[in-house]
Amino acid sequence: MGNTRVYNFSAGPSMLPLEVLERAGAEITNYHGSGMSVMEMSHRSKVYDKIFQDTKALFRTLFHVPDNYHVLFLQGGASTQFSMVPLNLIGMTGKADYAVTGNFSNIAYKEAKKYGTINLAASSEDKNHTYIPAQEQLKLDPEASYFHYCANNTIYGTEWQYVPDTGKVPLVCDMSSDFLSRVVDVSKYGIIYGGAQKNLAPAGLTIAIVRDDLLGHELPYTPMMLGYKLMADKDSMYNTPPCWCIYLLGLVLEWLQSKGGVEGMEKIKHAKAQLLYDVLDDSKLFTCAAEKGSRSDMNVTFRTADPELDAKFVAEATDAGFVNLKGHRNVGGMRASIYNAMPTEGVEKLADFIKAFDQNNG
Ligand SMILES: *Cc1c(COP(=O)(O)O)cnc(C)c1O
DSSP states (O other): OOOOOEEOOOOOHHHHHHHHHHHHHHHHSSSGGSOOOOOGGGSSSHHHHHHHHHHHHHHHHHHTTTEEEEEEEEOOOHHHHHHHHHHHHGTTTSSEEEEEEEEHHHHHHHHHHHEEEEEEEEOOOTTTTTTTOGGGGGOOOOOOOOOEEEETTTTTTTEEESOOTTTTSSHHHHHHHHTTTSOOOOOOOOOOEETTTTTTSSSTTEEEEEEGGTHHHHHHOOOOOOOHHHHHTTTTTTOOHHHHHHHHHHHHHEEEEEEEEHHHHHHHHHHHHHHHHHHHHHHSSEEESSTTTOOOOSSEEEOOOOOOHHHHHHHHHHHHEEEEOOOOOTTTTTEEEEEEEEHHHHHHHHHHHHHHHHHHHH
């Protein structure tokens, strides 16, 4: 470990833009002449309130959140949303639809079963989650309180390339690992949520975007802290919010804005991923885990035919400054997570490294 920063391909927590870290560092002991760190401020103080409101407003602007949606800053990770969603919504009809396309959507599905009748609307388990089911394959229940899916499967490296059409049934989507990487028509959704530590901020903050009419349907035994309505009524300040993470989110959003916003990210993210997929498809040694047409622009999963060669790749890549490329144990092989903060240059260099490894070991 030296003084240079590495290209960090971690799935999460993951890279943050260098400019953001440097600014946070410069402001860490004395935020804007307040004489204290953001970490030391009352969440009810005037100076913090401005950070909070500005961050929320900028999030709404960049993600194009319509007025009839609340933006909530919560804790407990995306995993707590796996409970919060059914607790707050399933009371509407007692039933819900779930698409299981990977690890996290499967956890969400199993958790929801505690609270009502859950219909498995689609599953890609038959092929170890290497694909996304097509619209025609969804078995939809028109009486479902909502339809839950995960937009990007962080572990398997697949991503929905379409927004499911569920008629009047509200869409609920886990966007933890592709949040703000592409333009989303929020009005098609009932709820969008995600943990911040993949694409937006340090771990400790969860963002939920909740449509107005979905508030106030919580089951009677819903823990106070898990009710969307209370959090919406109190503007996410019923108790102490994750102040520092929200401040960091604000810095990331300003950085994002300077790069052309979500539209700017969308323009480059597919090209970034395609650099890797092209090299992998042209190689002799490597195959991609995800089927074409379902491949993720955020998490590129690949492997050789030999686990020992995979280990050699990971070790040599680490020595060359490309770290955290080992795949998740459910998939094996390698995974390159290339979220918003990963510069194109880092992806280009990794593509060159893959090409060289293929030539030297083929
Ligand atoms: C990481 C991740 C989660 C789990 O997030 P936590 O914040 O650790 O609870 C859930 N869903 C997706 C898609 C993820 O990538």
